[in-house]
Amino acid sequence: xxxxxxxxxxxxxxxxxxxxxxxxxxxxxxxxxxxxxxxxxxxxxxxxxxxxxxxxxxxxxxxxxxxxxxxxxxxxxxxxxxxxxxxxxxxxxxxxxxxxxxxxxxxxxxxxxxxxxxxxxxxxxxxxxxxxxxxxxxxxxxxxxxxxxxxxxxxxxxxxxxxxxxxxxxxxxxxxxxxxxxxxxxxxxxxxxxxxxxxxxxxxxxxxxxxxxxxxxxxxxxxxxxxxxxxxxxxxxxxxxxxxxxxxxxxxxxxxxxxxxxxxxxxxxxxxxxxxxxxxxxxxxxxxxxxxxxxxxxxxxxxxxxxxxxxxxxxxxxxxxxxxxxxxxxx
Amino acid sequence: xxxxxxxxxxxxxxxxxxxxxxxxxxxxxxxxxxxxxxxxxxxxxxxxxxxxxxxxxxxxxxxxxxxxxxxxxxxxxxxxxxxxxxxxxxxxxxxxxxxxxxxxxxxxxxxxxxxxxxxxxxxxxxxxxxxxxxxxxxxxxxxxxxxxxxxxxxxxxxxxxxxxxxxxxxxxxxxxxxxxxxxxxxxxxxxxxxxxxxxxxxxxxxxxxxxxxxxxxxxxxxxxxxxxxxxxxxxxxxxxxxxxxxxxxxxxxxxxxxxxxxxxxxxxxxxxxxxxxxxxxxxxxxxxxxxxxxxxxxxxxxxxxxxxxxxxxxxxxxxxxxxxxx
Numbered sequence: 001x002x003x004x005x006x007x008x009x010x011x012x013x014x015x016x017x018x019x020x021x022x023x024x025x026x027x028x029x030x031x032x033x034x035x036x037x038x039x040x041x042x043x044x045x046x047x048x049x050x051x052x053x054x055x056x057x058x059x060x061x062x063x064x065x066x067x068x069x070x071x072x073x074x075x076x077x078x079x080x081x082x083x084x085x086x087x088x089x090x091x092x093x094x095x096x097x098x099x100x101x102x103x104x105x106x107x108x109x110x111x112x113x114x115x116x117x118x119x120x121x122x123x124x125x126x127x128x129x130x131x132x133x134x135x136x137x138x139x140x141x142x143x144x145x146x147x148x149x150x151x152x153x154x155x156x157x158x159x160x161x162x163x164x165x166x167x168x169x170x171x172x173x174x175x176x177x178x179x180x181x182x183x184x185x186x187x188x189x190x191x192x193x194x195x196x197x198x199x200x201x202x203x204x205x206x207x208x209x210x211x212x213x214x215x216x217x218x219x220x221x222x223x224x225x226x227x228x229x230x231x232x233x234x235x236x237x238x239x240x241x242x243x244x245x246x247x248x249x250x251x252x253x254x255x256x257x258x259x260x261x262x263x264x265x266x267x268x269x270x271x272x273x274x275x276x277x278x279x280x281x282x283x284x285x286x287x288x289x290x291x292x293x294x295x296x297x298x299x300x301x302x303x304x305x306x307x308x309x310x311x312x313x314x315x316x317x318x319x320x321x322x323x324x325x326x327x328x329x330x331x
Numbered sequence: 332x333x334x335x336x337x338x339x340x341x342x343x344x345x346x347x348x349x350x351x352x353x354x355x356x357x358x359x360x361x362x363x364x365x366x367x368x369x370x371x372x373x374x375x376x377x378x379x380x381x382x383x384x385x386x387x388x389x390x391x392x393x394x395x396x397x398x399x400x401x402x403x404x405x406x407x408x409x410x411x412x413x414x415x416x417x418x419x420x421x422x423x424x425x426x427x428x429x430x431x432x433x434x435x436x437x438x439x440x441x442x443x444x445x446x447x448x449x450x451x452x453x454x455x456x457x458x459x460x461x462x463x464x465x466x467x468x469x470x471x472x473x474x475x476x477x478x479x480x481x482x483x484x485x486x487x488x489x490x491x492x493x494x495x496x497x498x499x500x501x502x503x504x505x506x507x508x509x510x511x512x513x514x515x516x517x518x519x520x521x522x523x524x525x526x527x528x529x530x531x532x533x534x535x536x537x538x539x540x541x542x543x544x545x546x547x548x549x550x551x552x553x554x555x556x557x558x559x560x561x562x563x564x565x566x567x568x569x570x571x572x573x574x575x576x577x578x579x580x581x582x583x584x585x586x587x588x589x590x591x592x593x594x595x596x597x598x599x600x601x602x603x604x605x606x607x608x609x610x611x612x613x614x615x616x617x618x619x620x621x622x623x624x625x626x627x628x629x630x631x632x633x634x635x636x637x638x639x640x641x642x643x644x645x646x647x648x649x650x651x652x653x654x655x656x657x
Contacts, residue, residue, distance in 0.1 A: 101436025110435035132399020162392025323437040324471045326495035
């Protein structure tokens with residue numbers, strides 16, 4: 001990238017924008033881990049530290065109106081979908097000001113404005129929803145795309161097969177993004193799948209399927225752009241296997257007995273943030289001051305979010321049974 | 332006009348497809364086959380494959396797709412062949428459809444209608460005959476309907492479609508062929524209240540869906556023996572119209588619950604508990620239940636019949652309650 005002033009270079013898929021997006025997610029999640037140990041955040045907390053290139057790259061290819069369905073490891077997806085960090089952090093705190101009114105917590109982030117449909121803690125449970133969101137778009141003649149994120153563990157679930165089959169059969173505008181971090185909680189891919197070539201597996205449904213280096217934000221953004229363009233142009237569903245790695249445990253409760261420290265260390269050598277930073281630096285597109293500015297911005301956003309969450313209010317107990325049924329029967 | 336339960340359901344589907352472009356029907360064999368109980372016969376020809384969609388055999392996939400479509404502006408009617416098969420979609424129904432509104436803090440309601448058959452009586456064995464609607468009645472966030480009459484078969488669907496939340500409609504397989512008179516202008520009906528199908532003063536018989544006809548039969552037999560039974564058709568299994576039940580028990584002081592489902596942990600158990608909680612001092616006799624035998628449904632006719640509630644068993648239970656038992 002040699003022309004940082006170029007409009008395209010400054011767009012959402014530009015290296016600098018990707019770096020900024022990844023940094024925002026990283027700092028937010030690092031804060032979540034800290035706050036979890038301080039018991040400000042409770043429940044299960046699954047962070048995606050190490051996997052930021054996937055979400056930054058894929059979301060960079062989306063447009064307003066596109067929908068996202070994600071898993072329980074979705075803080076980054078939610079943030080980059082456009083949910084304000086304040087609302088996310090308030091949700092972690094269980095505050096009324098949270099993006100799900102405090103009723104969802106870390107695993108159930110939702111936001112209608114951002115068209116962010118969870119935050120789904122049932123592995124593969126979001127896949128049929130994504131198919132349905134896309135079906136509605138197709139039936140109503142809208143050229144929106146629905147992106148569905150899921151882990152490689154979901155590919156062993158029947159719902160993966162049911163969903164991709166249905167999407168392919170009806171040529172629906174869904175982008176299936178498999179975040180292959182090699183472990184379904186503690187079960188390694190080779191111990192759970194007879195076919196470990198996931199793109200091959202997906203392609204058996206007649207869906208264009210590609211394997212992408214999920215530690216390289218530029219590669220992800222590039223693949224996502226092609227995929228989204230194809231889906232939006234009416235090409236039917238598309239599948240990306242994004243090969244990535246989570247640097248931290250599955251959740252804050254995970255003693256991590258199932259993988260070697262050396263393996264984690266080897267993957268950390270390919271941390272997507274330093275990787276992109278050094279490539280920008282060596283191309284002369286980012287100096288230390290530029291990096292410091294990005295760092296400061298990310299940190300400020302997190303601190304502001306924490307302050308907002310700390311000052312948040314709790315829903316009164318009297319509202320406990322709200323939102324079980326809609327208020328007012330007319331749709 | 333003379334019609335059948337099946338034709339009344341079909342008329343309701345046709346009207347829904349005509350009235351609202353957002354409505355579409357989706358499920359296994361709803362199109363080319365004509366609906367496995369012939370409910371949607373002819374609708375594919377009338378509305379085309381976009382709006383009458385045959386799905387693959389993937390209950391979780393197409394029920395979940397229905398939820399997604401409902402979230403995104405459509406009004407899907409999803410048909411699952413039987414309640415037994417709906418277990419393959421249980422995750423989507425419970426973890427998504429029923430939970431999304433609450434989990435999202437009120438942002439995402441799911442205006443989805445799911446229809447399915449339920450019940451036994453046709454010698455279909457243990458994997459096509461169960462009455463599992465009571466399980467769904469356990470789940471907050473769902474509304475459950477059990478049309479037992481032609482009016483309800485014709486009228487509940489449109490009201491269900493107007494509901495912003497997921498509605499499950501349970502159609503007892505033995506009712507489809509039921510024939511009777513239905514007003515030409517029959518239209519939408521309320522889905523909030525139970526109905527007293529036969530007034531009486533001596534005992535309240537509480538039932539719904541497929542067991543309504545035999546319960547009415549039992550009430551007629553009881554009348555011949557001088558016992559005036561009141562018959563309540565629940566119509567909506569969740570939320571329960573407790574008020575109608577309690578008011579009736581306050582008049583008759585005796586209750587018999589008729590439910591084809593198994594007794595343990597059932598809807599009949601819930602109703603009995605509520606009567607005990609809220610109308611205990613009104614009771615002149617223990618609450619009685621006539622339920623299905625606690626076995627996976629056997630195939631042979633005599634065993635299936637023995638496993639199911641019958642008018643004779645209801646009569647016996649009611650006579651016992653009024654102190655006129657053998």
